[in-house]
Amino acid sequence: MSVAADPANKGAALRFRDVTLGYDRHPAVHHLDGRVERGALMALVGPNGAGKSTFFKGVVGLLRPLAGLIERGGVADADIAYLPQAADIDRSFPINVYDLVAMGLWRRAGLFGGIGRAEAHRIHEAIAAVGLTGFEARPIGTLSGGQMQRALFARLLLQDARLILLDEPFTAIDAKTSSDLFDLVHRWHREERTVIAALHDIELVRQNFPQTLLLAREPVAWGVTKDVLTAENLLAARRMCEAFDESATACAHHAVA
């Protein structure tokens, strides 16, 4: 990443240069242009199918942009913690909470680094921080949805990443759990980590996130939350989420650009 040399990028954790992300040439996110400041706490808002998950995949590098460039100023792959939607996890796998959380140490332990006393202590601390003390030996298959999400947040804690991406972290979770986990998000914000979270609950966003990107297959608005989450913008976002069109022709906007 040669971005560090560019003075314009100073302080930016992420810089999007006319990024289009998608599958099979069909874009899910069009023409994203902008930046996420280092230490920002940003919400990603948009109706279903707006391209929020695609956005995350692009940032993590799981999806190569169809066009454009995502620059991660000085943030290495290992410095990104990504919590995808929980559906990806095989809950039937015979592994307990402690081991699941311990995976957060991957960056430090790698393929076979030992888990020493110091690491074990950190793991217990992380489990305590999400309120799962006493659940260490429980197989993950026996956890409730909320407990599972707590365990995954404990893992995020251990990852100690500079850029934290949360895809729908509070969906189908009760208020108590949400608020406990939100404390962790605020703690990360205080520690000047960059946090981007996709959320459905507009009120939650208004109360907690200074920055918001409203996405509806292309950016509708991006900036300070109260300016972004206006009634007009939200309506526009709903309208713009048209169906995935198999017979779509090559994007004219792109051809011009």
Add this chain to the structure above:
Amino acid sequence: MLHRRRALFVLGAMVLAVAPVAAQEKSSPAKLNVVASFSILGDLVANVGGDRIALKVLVGPNSDAHVFAPSPADAKTLAAAKLVFVNGLGFEGWMTRLVKASGSKAPLVVATKGIAPRKMEAEEHHGHDHAEETDPHAWQSVANAKVYVANIRDSFIAADPAGKEIYEKNAAAYLAKLDAMEQEVRDAVARIAPERRRIITTHDAFGYFGAAYGVEFIAPQGVSTESEASAKDVARIVRQIKKLKVPAVFLENVTDPRLVKRIADETGAKIGGTLYSDALTAPDGAAPTYLDMMRHNIRTLSAALMS
């Protein structure tokens, strides 16, 4: 798998056995059409009959007469025959039905006529059931083969009196060869130390040979054909070899050579080669004729038993 292969083999052998005869049938009508049931008997018949006969063999080289399944072509062959030679002693269980089916009027010559039959134990003996059967493998003693030849000669003379002199001359010449072979076998056995004249083999066909020449043939316990061995099978044969101090084993029907080698390693017994008992080999094989077969067997035996 094995059954299918064997079936194919038999099928192929039948085609081979029938084809040359089919060709001969028209070219030489003057010859005496005769049929022999299996390859070894066929060789003896051919040696006596010489040029005067057109011979067909039902069960050809490398094929097992015990499990032969006759085809309609075989019935046709029989129908055209003037003489049909069989071993008898229950060897060709399928023959009676085949003769009946073919409507053949040809006299059936039992080559073992006049031979004192031996009894043999049925393969597995469970508990007290010692089922005994007649041992049909009389040809494994050369002396018996001479009886076969005499029977064959006499039936030829009866069926074709014009060729009497030729048959007698052929038979006499062949009997001389058999005498020489008898001597060869006896000399070879004599060179083996008496306490070493015993082998374990899966062949059940050497009763006459053993009785005639003083070699003890012991059936292995347990190891059976065509099925995967069990630990019990292997244990039994290992115990047996050790207990009887058998110097050599011939375990051709144990399909896995590694298993045979393991048994040999564990007991110190030598692994013998191939013995031929029920069928000749193809002309390019080790035992294309009766004399070759007997010579091959005695040499293989001596090689394994001489220390």
Add this chain to the structure above:
Amino acid sequence: MSSPTIPLKRGGREPCMGRPAMTPDDVFIAPFVEFDFMRRALAGTVVLAFGAAPVGVFLMLRRMSLVGDAMAHAILPGAALGFLTAGLNVFAMTAGGIAAGVVVAVLTGIVARATDLKEDASLAAFYLVSLALGVTIVSVKGTNIDLLHVLFGTVLALDNATLILIGAITSATLAVFALIYRPLVLECVDPGFLRSVSRSGGPAHIAFLLLVVLNLVAGFHALGTLLAVGLMMLPAIAARFWTRDITLMIVLAVASAIVSGVIGLLVSFHASVPSGPAIILVAGALCVASGLFGTVGGVVWRAFPGRHLEA
């Protein structure tokens, strides 16, 4: 079954009148004391258990339980080719089998990752082609030998070379497992997370398929049948009914495989059952028993779960 003429090896105990009563020693120990081939068979199956059972656990957890079977078929042609070129040589046949297996495994992995095709479809395509290729080669070379009998050894005839081979494969398996254990587990639990922290998922997966191939080849030699897949999968499936902890599951699977081996050999010894199938049948019986009485999702426990706990 031991007749009075067979000297008792242990303790000089005199047999009673007629058939001596079987002591536990006679049943469990004597066969191994008396016969070298039984000791070798025991060593072979025990060593095999240490490699094959963990592989089976991961196959099961990765929902690839049938992959072992497909791989077994993919290997056959290579082993046949090895036999046709070098004869009845353990190492040539092993090398051929491994080569065929590796080619299929790697191509499967590559295609599944580079295209939209799912892994199972990709594997099915490659193993079928491999099998067809093998059959073609064998028939073109025209051999009379019953290949199935040649390709498979028997646990009763393990010579030094084969024992060494099985030992080497098991050692290699354990070493490779140490190397890929974490990504392997992680790829099962949370593939998305693994992808976000490491690129080791793909290589670990291919290394794992290689282990499947290696252990199948070892199993062919040791058990002498296609059932070798059984010693891989059945102990793993049995273990699944007893624990929700992967480490314990692996330990139980290995133990179950060893027990199957020992009991199977003894059954083969006393009841005259072919040894390879006997071992697999015992493993299958353990599996059924576990499915019935296992504490994790077993039939009986599901039907009578007992009084519910407080929390």
